[in-house]
Amino acid sequence: MHPKLKKKYQDFLNKIADQLSHKINIPVDVNKLCAQFNVIVVRSNIVQRNKEAILLTENIPAEIHLPLRKEKELTYTPYERLKIIHELGHLLLRRKYTTLPLGPSEYWQHEDLCNFFARKVLLPEEFIKVKMINAKDTPDQRLALTNFLSEKAFITWPTAAYRVSDLDRQFAFFEIKINKHTDNSEGPSFHFSIIVSTLPNKKMIFTKFYADNKIGQILIHAPEKKIILLDDTVFESPDVVKKFPSFFKVKEGAIYSEPPNKFRMAVRL
Secondary structure, rough: OOOHHHHHHHHHHHHHHHHHHHOOOHHHOHHHHHHHOEEEEEEEEEOOOOOOEEEEOOOOOOOEEEEOOOOOOOOOOOHHHHHHHHHHHHHHHHHHHHHOOHHHOOOOOHHHHHHHHHHHHHHHHHHHHHHHHOOOHHHHHHHHHHOOOOOOOOOHHHHHHHHHHHHHHOOOEEEEEEEEEEOOOOOOOOEEEEEEEOOOHHOOOOOEEOOOOHHHHHHHOOOOOOOEEEOOHHHHOOHHHOOHHHHHOOOEEEEEEEOOOOEEEEEEO
């Protein structure tokens, strides 16, 4: 996709998100929002297992289909809320420019544009900035902010982390998961992997921490649902500097343990 065309699409979606930010409450009522654009959300069996949502534009109103659920709840999961607004972004682009992505490269660029649009709609900039002003500019406070936004806006934690990172580039966020080994090899039966990274190009994604590393040791002993600070001695530790050079310039961070098997990390770049 030509950079000028990408910017054109981005400016279009940003303008709509900014206009919506003055009319919505947190958490966003996604059904009401979709109705403004003559779109309905339905659950159906046309969504295959490997799909998260399907957009049908030929119908009037247009339809966003989600998978059927065994539960009879009328609410959507935090992730489904993200997918609904993401698909709405695709629909708005199609209505305005009538073009579809050509090839894998354009497809992923469209995905990034619609992900950003969904984050902006579900977490308006002014709402976040008010919370930022009332909090200290430290990793533990930024991490606490992402936790708060995730619960308040009923969205996934990565969505909140990306949104804060969008507005404050001096911080990066990571979601880390425990991976248990299924083989009978000697040594620890698990390791930790970064599964979400807000760094540009998702740098450090899939990075692994083991029990013999200082960060791995901290993760092992992290108390549940508490934020703990990480000072410069952690990131300047020889084993961290050697194995994870991307952390070399990091001076402070914070970790939060989210049971049963995930951790959230914030670092000041």
